[in-house]
């Protein structure tokens with residue numbers, strides 16, 4: 001039926017937007033009526049049920065709210081709709097995404113405090129416990145799971161345990177890990193988890209979602225500091241009929257449905273995680289062999305994205321980037337303040353053979369790239 005699906009001129013080794021399959025891009029190519037069951041029930045509600053099932057075996061305790069916009073819009077929706085005016089949030093920060101959440105709290109005038117770490121440092125659960133004991137006014141804790149800034153995998157389970165032991169509400173930004181790393185949020189007792197359409201589920205960008213403990217979300221009526229980003233109201237409306245409160249990103253939603261089908265066909269989150277791990281392993285072995293050094297030690301490294309140090313002080317990333325893009329690979333600049341880095345992502349429609357080709361291409365261009 002649809003004939004023109006162009007090949008991509010390059011693969012994106014950038015964690016969002018990322019390379020998507022032809023099947024996902026194909027699914028974008030028709031229009032949908034948003035007031036009938038063939039969209040609202042068969043696609044929107046179906047997606048919601050499948051997302052909860054991906055997050056936990058205890059599906060009855062959780063629900064999911066889909067929200068227009070990129071991932072940050074849903075982080076902001078969550079913070080602004082969950083933390084009541086008398087609440088106070090502890091933010092764990094070891095990268096740009098943790099810092100962005102702090103900025104949101106400032107803009108939203110939410111009372112907050114920060115456990116600030118270096119970008120190469122993992123949060124310590126004991127320190128979190130101590131901070132919560134010291135300041136009983138703290139009601140909520142926010143942490144990023146995979147800090148995409150560096151590729152660090154923060155200790156989600158240990159931090160969740162510390163937070164819940166003190167009876168606080170835990171909000172996890174699992175934007176770049178959900179769907180790519182196995183987890184059960186009910187087992188970890190996580191209250192809210194935020195992710196988006198264009199990361200490990202491998203859809204196209206345009207909406208995000210908050211998986212929420214029903215009993216907690218129920219308490220959030222009237223808290224929102226924004227009309228459009230009111231998580232509670234969006235939930236209430238969506239729960240009734242699958243309708244989004246304002247225009248639904250129909251094509252993106254339909255493509256996401258296809259992405260979920262493809263995740264299942266691949267063998268689910270475990271199989272996808274294994275592929276990402278294989279990608280990361282080939283990448284770090286290949287890069288090490290070529291003389292590059294990873295920013296993080298292996299035990300802190302996620303299978304999602306890897307940061308590499310500039311191999312020499314006069315390394316010209318701009319030239320390297322351009323040569324790589326001409327050869328079909330888009331890399332990602334670094335984002336950390338302490339040292340010069342660049343990043344290579346493993347997620348999306350990217351397979352071990354792509355990483356082998358990548359390493360081969362870097363080997364070919366490397367001798368010139370560093371001194372031009």
Ligand SMILES: *Cc1c(COP(=O)(O)O)cnc(C)c1O
Nearest residue numbers: 016070071072097144148175176
């Ligand atoms: C991608 C990402 C976000 C959201 O970024 P957007 O550009 O708004 O989609 C938030 N947190 C983390 C950890 C991410 O990787």
